Amino acid sequence: MQLQTESNPALNTVTAYGRDYIEINQVSYEHAVYFGPQGDIRAWEVKTTADITAEQLRLAAGLGAATADPLDFLDAGTAPAKPPDAPEVVLVGTGLKQQFLPQHVTRELIRLGIGVETMSTQAAARTYNILMAEGRRVIAALLPHEENTP
Template identity: 30%
Template sequence: MDISPMVPKDRKLIEGYGAEGFRIAGTLYAGSVLLMRDRVLEWDVTAMDELTIDRLEPLFGDASDLEILLLGCGLQGVLPPKELRLAVRERGPVLDSMDSGAACRTYNVLLAEERRVAAALILPRPETR
């Protein structure tokens, strides 16, 4: 039995994720990504302490109707600073942060429900010491 979510063909469904990258609509992205329903942008953020509202700006350009922004924080969910949450909210969407795996799964569910969702996903890479 096929349990794949029913999404329009032009939507960017996340097919897999891990330390090697994110597989989205048949393409492997080896680093962090900004993901919208119809496009994927490579993103140079590798950790939460690098995150600013400016680094999220590409999501707000033509996405004025964005309802939910999922923030995949890497291996562990982290509450972003209040200033960042407020700055995102001023642009329209609600910011929901969680680990990147949970953000991928949540994104797919919301995409299948035709919600106006985007995701900023930090690659879930184990820290090396």
């Protein structure tokens, strides 16, 4: 499906999607990708929603590797600080149908105050374009439909 929107050519925009591809800035990708309004479109090393781990979600959000602090128990009950350049929300496109992620996968981002929304890839692509056009700090992590169907 072709998406028709007014777009800024300097921003990453989902321009089309189909059963086995996602098109960003008129370049077609046949694998899972993650990206924000600016910067590179990166291959996401997942094939199905079952492959999405907390670490994969951190990577897509641009947070880097988690570090275990042996003194974390002292700060129990306090939320960790959200990095200043962190996204407001990560949109996860789960293929043809919406599939929810387990709580242990989304917990860390939620604790940081970063929203995690799962929806079909079609809905995630449209939502990303709207939020990106509004100037929001949004990340899209999208699975093509074919990779997620049994």
